[in-house]
Amino acid sequence: MTVSGIRGQKSDGETWIPVAVNDSGAIDVTLQDQHTQIVTMIAMNETGDITLDGDVAIDDYTFDLVAAHGVIVGDTIEFYEGTRFFQAGVITVATDTITLDVPFDFAFTAAGATGKKGSHEMAVNGSVTPVIFRVTSKYLQAGSRWDITTFAIAITDQTAMDDAKFGGISALARGVLFRVKDGIYKNLFVAKTNGDIFLGFDMAEYSLKAPAGFFGITAQKNIGGQSNLGVVVRLTAETSDEMQIIIQDDLTDLDHVHVFIAGSEVLD
Secondary structure, eight states, X not given: OBXXXXXXXXXXXXXXXXXXXXXXXXXXXXXXXXXXXXXXXXXXXEEEEEOBSSOOOTTOOEEEBOSSOXXXXXXXXXXXXXXXXXXXXXXXXXXXXXXXXXXXXXOOOTTTOEEEEEEOOOOSBOSSSOEEXXXXXXXXXXXXXXXXXXXXXXXXXXXXXXXXXXXXXXXXXXXXXXXXXXXXXXXXXXXSSXXXXXXHSSEEEEXXXXXXXXXXXXXXXXXXXXXXXXXXXXXXXXXXXXEEEEEOSBOTTSSEEEEEEEEEEOOO
């Protein structure tokens, strides 16, 4: 409750405004969710640049790229312009005309958009040369910042899983490394087994194929909020920050490995 009388004051320019405090001596505060842009992306291994050959419109599934783009079916593509970003999967390629699995949600322009291609499939061989997958704000306009609060991993395989394996394969030698690059490099977590995933993530569970299909494991790590780590991973455009997932072993015997990252845009 709020007690009568004034125990504190705050300054608003030259006007002094009385502030009521509760019976514990604290100011009552109402928390309200912010209304900035939501950030949801699948971590991608970037393999090259792509360039729009003409502007796109909201709800377009099909668009044109400048020739020699090298995009193939199954690729992931990304576009950035101003503070807006877009990610989608490629389902058909007809020379330079590309069709996506989701429609554009912003009218990107050929003159202003930065385009990237790559793959979000982490079932790759990183045992000789580690393969880096990332989520980044570095292609947005200067001053753009994202706060990453959650990341999740999903693994599917046709082999039964247990805590001593990674997915359905043997335990890894080096593991899958979660790392932040934001002016400095900071290793957050490495998983060599499914047991490591259960220990390092907040929520994890096996998916048993019933009556048919694939075995799986899904796990989610929440870092933001006082009930979790109490911090966020802040990605700033002008310092080329990235949230990285590094594959350091041969995962090609798994069917699929994906990492999903979520957070929000930061406005002062």
